[in-house]
Amino acid sequence: MSISSTLRSALVAAALGAATATMLAAIVLPGSAQNANPASSPASPVSIDNFTFTPQSLTVKAGTTVTWTNKDDIPHGIAWTNNSFTRSKALDTDDGYSLTFTAPGTYQYFCYIHPHMTGTIVVEPGNG
């Protein structure tokens, strides 16, 4: 319990640090639909529609911000397997949740309200 809490804190701290300090890598992603402000990292969308995350598996470069938007008439919430990141608040219709991924790896998540809904974010090295 204490080990996973520590790990989680470290990961969150790393993510926060990256979000505020290392925004210099301007990686242009094909299909990066969000027109973010110049200071933020490239963004990549996941829609939540009909109780499904689309795309269900998304591959991004390190440093990418992924934004989930709930298109359903029912709230959803995102929680991370192994508590890799802090879970989102409950997302009502049209609410969004963003997370910047700095460390390469495979991150699995699910809807903590409807746990049969699952998704994966694969983060590849940003400078490779």
Added chain:
Amino acid sequence: MSQSDRDDDGVSRRKVLECMTWVGTGVLWTVSGGVPHSLGLMGEAVAQEARGLTFLQISDSHVGFDKPANPNTLGTLEEAIAKVNALPKKPAFMIHTGDISHLSLEAQFDDADRIIAQTRLDVHYVPGEHDFLDPEQKFYRERYGAGTKGAGWYSFDANGVHFIGLVNVVNLKAGGLGYLGADQLEWLEDDLKGRSASTPIVAFAHIPLWTIYPDWGWGTDDSAQALSYLKRFGSVTVLNGHIHQVMQKVEGNVTFHTARSTAFPQPAPGTAASPGPMKVPDGELRKMLGIANVTFKQNEQRLAIVDAPLQG
């Protein structure tokens, strides 16, 4: 069962067939020896069963939901409560099988409480997943959790019937369904220990404790364990919400039943791309919302559940 009771059933059964042709809703189910058969419509059923314990189930009020499927969930909850207050026999108490609120906002709980209080009945709650959405997951327990264990499970007795309120909406696992968890299962086993197998049991929880449609999350991962503890009892009734429609199944001595919502209907399993609020023509909505009235006849292992729509 006495001969006169059987005669009662026969009359009602004929009556219900007549009425069903034009009413089409509000059927009373009586379970005798594991075989359900319909008895009659709500009004006459309540009059007939007046000697037993009667309690009410409401579910899925989703106060705060305001999308096209029902922009006025507070209004339909009020209609449901008016229906409760108009019953010819006042129920002993009410159970609410969760999703009181839509987003666990204090104002939504306040509104629900204000309307439900108009029944002046004791209300025994179990939470739905929509009641644990506040960041600290504390509002539900602060309001409804007094005297409960864990996330809010408990049991109580009324008229010789043992009632068990279970919580299967917290600590849900990736890829899973509803979840009771080891602590609650251990408590349940302990709670049932030493009780006579002739004690009628009513277990209630938000998400169905039987697998209805796992693709939509309509089931509970570890319910089989809970049901194994209930197996030895002669009369077990499991009441759930969550799916916003009436479904019933009998397995051995266990009757499973789900209630309508007071807020919005959901599609039948597999008939749409996903679960969720279903928009129906305005004139149809109140036929798909409602309450359930449950009666036990004393000294008989019999249960009657009347599902009454708000309209129709």
